[in-house]
Amino acid sequence: MAQQLCINQGECRTGQFFALLALGGLVVLGALFAFFTLEHHGHILTGMNNQIVWGLPHVFAVFLIVAASGALNVASIGSVFGKQVYKSRAPLSGMLALALLAGGLAVLVLDLGRPDRLVVAMTQYNFKSIFAWNMIFYNGFFAIVGLYLITLMDRKLKAWSKPVGYMAFFWRLSLTTATGSIFGFLVARAGYNSALMAPMFVIMSFAYGLAIFMVVQSSMYRWNGLRLDEGVRRRMKNLLAVFVGASLYFTIVFHLTNLYFAKQWEFERFILLDGGIYTKVFWVGQVVIGGIVPLILLFMPRSKDAQSMCFCFLAPFLVILGGVAQMYVTIVGGQAFPLVMFPGHEVQSSFYDGVVNAYHPGIYEWLLGLGGVGVTFTLTVVAVRVFKFMPQDDFQTLQARRSTD
Amino acid sequence: MARLASYLRAGLRLAVLLGVTALMAAPSFEAAAGVELPKLEKGKGEKCVEDTAFMRRNHMELLKHHRNETLRQGIRTTKHSLKACVECHASGKTGSVASSKEDFCVACHSYAGAKPDCWDCHATKPGKHSVRQAAQPAVSPLMPSSGGRQ
Amino acid sequence: MSDSMNSKLEDRRHFLKTSAVVAGVTLGPGVLFFGVAQSRAPEEGASSNQRWGMLIDTTKCGDGCSDCVTACNTENGLTGHTGPQDSQWIRKVDIKDLRTGYVQSLPMLCQHCENAPCVDVCPTGASMKRADGIVLVDRHSCIGCRYCMMACPYKARSFVHEPLTDQNPEVPRGKGCVESCTFCVQRVDRGDKPACVEACDTKGHKAMLFGDLKDPESEVSKALKSSDSVEVRADLALHTGVRYQGI
Numbered sequence: 158m159a160q161q162l163c164i165n166q167g168e169c170r171t172g173q174f175f176a177l178l179a180l181g182g183l184v185v186l187g188a189l190f191a192f193f194t195l196e197h198h199g200h201i202l203t204g205m206n207n208q209i210v211w212g213l214p215h216v217f218a219v220f221l222i223v224a225a226s227g228a229l230n231v232a233s234i235g236s237v238f239g240k241q242v243y244k245s246r247a248p249l250s251g252m253l254a255l256a257l258l259a260g261g262l263a264v265l266v267l268d269l270g271r272p273d274r275l276v277v278a279m280t281q282y283n284f285k286s287i288f289a290w291n292m293i294f295y296n297g298f299f300a301i302v303g304l305y306l307i308t309l310m311d312r313k314l315k316a317w318s319k320p321v322g323y324m325a326f327f328w329r330l331s332l333t334t335a336t337g338s339i340f341g342f343l344v345a346r347a348g349y350n351s352a353l354m355a356p357m358f359v360i361m362s363f364a365y366g367l368a369i370f371m372v373v374q375s376s377m378y379r380w381n382g383l384r385l386d387e388g389v390r391r392r393m394k395n396l397l398a399v400f401v402g403a404s405l406y407f408t409i410v411f412h413l414t415n416l417y418f419a420k421q422w423e424f425e426r427f428i429l430l431d432g433g434i435y436t437k438v439f440w441v442g443q444v445v446i447g448g449i450v451p452l453i454l455l456f457m458p459r460s461k462d463a464q465s466m467c468f469c470f471l472a473p474f475l476v477i478l479g480g481v482a483q484m485y486v487t488i489v490g491g492q493a494f495p496l497v498m499f500p501g502h503e504v505q506s507s508f509y510d511g512v513v514n515a516y517h518p519g520i521y522e523w524l525l526g527l528g529g530v531g532v533t534f535t536l537t538v539v540a541v542r543v544f545k546f547m548p549q550d551d552f553q554t555l556q557a558r559r560s561t562d
Numbered sequence: 563m564a565r566l567a568s569y570l571r572a573g574l575r576l577a578v579l580l581g582v583t584a585l586m587a588a589p590s591f592e593a594a595a596g597v598e599l600p601k602l603e604k605g606k607g608e609k610c611v612e613d614t615a616f617m618r619r620n621h622m623e624l625l626k627h628h629r630n631e632t633l634r635q636g637i638r639t640t641k642h643s644l645k646a647c648v649e650c651h652a653s654g655k656t657g658s659v660a661s662s663k664e665d666f667c668v669a670c671h672s673y674a675g676a677k678p679d680c681w682d683c684h685a686t687k688p689g690k691h692s693v694r695q696a697a698q699p700a701v702s703p704l705m706p707s708s709g710g711r712q
Numbered sequence: 713m714s715d716s717m718n719s720k721l722e723d724r725r726h727f728l729k730t731s732a733v734v735a736g737v738t739l740g741p742g743v744l745f746f747g748v749a750q751s752r753a754p755e756e757g758a759s760s761n762q763r764w765g766m767l768i769d770t771t772k773c774g775d776g777c778s779d780c781v782t783a784c785n786t787e788n789g790l791t792g793h794t795g796p797q798d799s800q801w802i803r804k805v806d807i808k809d810l811r812t813g814y815v816q817s818l819p820m821l822c823q824h825c826e827n828a829p830c831v832d833v834c835p836t837g838a839s840m841k842r843a844d845g846i847v848l849v850d851r852h853s854c855i856g857c858r859y860c861m862m863a864c865p866y867k868a869r870s871f872v873h874e875p876l877t878d879q880n881p882e883v884p885r886g887k888g889c890v891e892s893c894t895f896c897v898q899r900v901d902r903g904d905k906p907a908c909v910e911a912c913d914t915k916g917h918k919a920m921l922f923g924d925l926k927d928p929e930s931e932v933s934k935a936l937k938s939s940d941s942v943e944v945r946a947d948l949a950l951h952t953g954v955r956y957q958g959i
């Protein structure tokens with residue numbers, strides 16, 4: 158079966174395919190193990206507590222979900238803006254978007270206190286809750302992007318790919334806005350209460366999604382012993398640089414506007430100066446590894462024959478790491494900062510009021526969080542193997558265009 | 563068509579992954595036909611608040627209805643309250659409805675293959691505030707309430 | 713639900729209504745002796761003609777006293793442990809004015825907000841507000857996502873981190889759900905005061921007043937009318953049911 162469907166260029170490396178599958182499966186199994194253990198013993202085994210209520214699983218989940226929307230970018234640029242290079246990458250982009258969302262949602266669900274009530278979550282909606290809206294957006298995303306993929310891959314339905322592509326485009330913009338709003342609506346917490354939260358999430362989703370797309374694309378080309386066309390490479394590289402730059406810009410604006418409000422100073426001090434691990438993760442992870450270094454790599458001038466050193470893998474990979482760091486700072490850092498109930502007062506209680514909350518993620522959180530990545534990875538490996546997701550570039554037109562632009 | 567089938571297969575795989583958690587056991591008496599019926603300890607008092615046959619099939623609906631009324635509307639009638647069930651049906655031996663295999667709720671549920679999650683949160687033993695004590699005289703002042711006075 | 717069942721439930725309702733009248737007559741003064749204004753017939757639900765609320769006078773609240781906390785733990789079956797993963801429905805918070813150095817101590821609990829953020833954000837509607845303003849978690853539909861804990865400005869909520877047994881039959885609680893102060897709804901529905909308030913009274917502090925904010929004759933309404941009081945984080949305009957005096 159697999160032999161038959163092996164339609165990629167290059168040889169069919171069945172052994173290695175199963176090795177990858179086993180790796181992904183193992184990680185997923187790890188998450189399931191963590192899930193059943195927690196289901197039995199409760200979250201007491203994790204480092205999460207009544208102060209840090211959302212931990213590592215949520216860092217991974219939100220990252221994957223946000224990246225899912227961004228991964229669809231490539232397809233959108235193809236369908237909505239009609240760029241040929243991106244069009245031929247649309248199926249891969251759509252598939253990745255689905256795999257990422259599946260991974261993210263899986264973690265979110267497996268971490269619930271009562272995952273057995275998933276049915277309740279899917280049937281009982283409080284329409285005032287942005288969280289409930291998110292569930293609707295997620296489910297819709299599966300449906301619409303799934304449909305979009307079918308229109309892309311089935312010749313007879315090809316004509317539909319444009320309108321459905323538009324729909325997917327707007328749907329996922331709403332999805333990321335809604336995901337960002339999950340945090341933006343938390344008025345009580347200094348770290349979240351900002352109208353910038355939603356647009357910032359949208360921009361960051363562009364960067365993370367494209368970065369993941371590029372990493373997967375590079376791996377696929379290498380896997381098949383192919384080299385990505387230099388023109389395509391350059392375009393995507395520049396696009397990524399724009400997104401990473403924009404994310405950095407938004408991060409700066411976010412913190413600057415916070416500095417404008419005196420009541421947010423304490424929080425800014427915490428993240429930017431003396432928040433310990435969070436300050437470090439912010440500067441080293443989010444800003445340097447996830448922003449500055451990739452930008453340098455992407456813009457580094459290179460001689461023609463140093464093409465193999467294109468950083469088409471390394472730079473986006475760093476962007477991904479930076480993205481996870483950003484989520485950690487946003488989600489965990491935002492909770493670690495003491496909630497202000499009595500401004501102008503020093504507070505103390507048995508419930509850890511007024512102290513910076515400590516968070517030490519345990520093995521189960523890691524297993525759950527990485528399990529989401531595992532789900533995405535496994536789905537991607539299988540999909541790439543079974544379907545025709547390898548971008549089909551028309552090399553002659555590319556060549557011709559390259560000589561003109 | 564073949565392609566459609568493989569889409570479906572991929573989708574199915576996804577569904578399975580996400581659906582692991584949504585497994586639910588379907589309670590059914592018929593399924594266990596042939597197995598000997600559980601022997602239940604007799605409850606306190608003369609008879610149940612409804613016919614036994616009716617209760618056997620519908621107690622969950624009554625309880626569900628009652629729980630929503632009590633929790634969300636603050637209606638505190640006792641006739642169909644879980645606490646009242648526990649007071650009458652707590653075992654003479656264990657004092658509970660669900661701590662041993664022979665206890666009232668467990669005996670029947672395991673026979674029927676039902677796995678309700680009531681006892682994750684609700685006490686399986688009667689408490690010191692008896693619901694029957696408060697309600698019984700009001701409903702029927704002439705009948706001595708034998709339930710739950712412990 | 714089947715038709716026959718519906719009609720059965722209808723019958724039952726009717727039956728209960730009639731019997732309630734009988735009960736009122738039969739029991740007469742004996743039952744109505746305690747808290748006339750507060751108690752109501754069991755089949756009568758919580759009503760929006762009432763709004764339960766509390767006034768806490770911090771000047772009367774003893775520094776180092778935690779009788780309210782102990783009473784709450786006993787009533788609701790909490791362990792009283794204070795690890796980061798343990799539930800605390802009410803806690804004593806010591807505050808010190810950074811400019812003047814003035815130190816105060818006060819109990820912090822679910823403020824039973826009118827515009828409760830926890831209710832707004834809860835995806836399933838498990839966090840809910842009763843007609844009489846008491847905010848509760850319906851554990852039958854709580855999925856344990858903890859979004860409400862993120863949203864609560866008072867850190868009033870706890871997540872149950874481990875399996876529980878031997879709960880108080882009147883206070884069901886269990887692993888994987890979020891919980892918080894219920895104003896001792898089981899007591900309030902019987903016409904009693906919340907356990908914390910009762911304890912504060914019996915110990916002679918009388919720092920907590922509980923009652924119906926919509927009843928102008930209630931003790932708490934009168935106290936609120938006669939002196940200044942504040943909401944904590946009044947800037948959020950949540951119109952809390954719990955107000956403080958002296959801060």
Ligand code: SF4
Pocket residue numbers: 821822823824825828829830831847863864865866867868869892
């Ligand atoms: S204090 Fe917190 S838990 Fe209580 S009603 Fe307000 S938001 Fe909800």
Ligand code: SF4
Pocket residue numbers: 833834835836837838839849853854855856857858859860861889890
């Ligand atoms: S933890 Fe429960 S009560 Fe809180 S928001 Fe989630 S479902 Fe609602």
